[in-house]
Amino acid sequence: MRALLQRVSDASVAVDGEVISEIGPGLLVLVCAMQGDTQEQATKLATKISKLRIFQDENGKMNRSVVDQGGEVLVVSQFTLAADTRSGNRPGFSTAAAPDEGERLYEFFSDALQKLGLSVARGQFGADMKVRLLNDGPVRIWLDI
Structure with missing residues (x-):
């Protein structure tokens, strides 16, 4: 699985002009x-994300x-993270899971984060989807598991 993490002050997702999910920090x-x-x-990706030390402690260190x-x-499903741009100018997405399998793993991953004690939207x-976010840092981390 592949993920792009963004540390945020807040974020939200809207579908058809209506906010369906939002979070604070x-x-x-x-x-x-x-x-x-x-x-x-x-499960391994969810565990890694839950333990990744990318927030500042009282001394200003990411700890x-x-x-x-x-x-x-x-959590937002983003099949375009599978983009293959090695040739031509149009990205290919053939390495992404098929939609039914992608949705199953997306839901499983989100549930795994909740089981680790996180509040998950x-x-x-x-x-x-229209995704709004206020980056904190900004801090962005790419993970491949």
């Missing part, structure tokens, strides 16, 4: 299931996790 996680990904990989911060997580799989 925490992480916006754009996630993509790739062909051949498993629930084990989704705290989203769990330590009591932060929230907004979700986008709407397959929808045309």
Whole structure:
């Protein structure tokens, strides 16, 4: 699985002009299931994200996790993270999981974060979403599991 984490002061997702999910301080996680990904990989990614020390401690060092911060997580499915841009000018997405498998792993991943004690909000799989965020830092981390 592949994810792009963004540390945020707040974030929200709207579908058809209506906000469907929003969070305060925490992480916006754009996630993509790739062909051949498993629930084990989704669990490993969720665990890594929950423990990743990318929030500042009292000394200004990135030494705290989203769990330590009591932060929230907004998970948004993002198949375009599978983009292959090695040739031509039009990205290819053939390495992304098929939509039904992608949705299953997206839901499993989101549930895994909740089981780790995080407050999780979700986008709407397959929808045309408008994502708003206020970056904190900015801090962005790319993860491949």
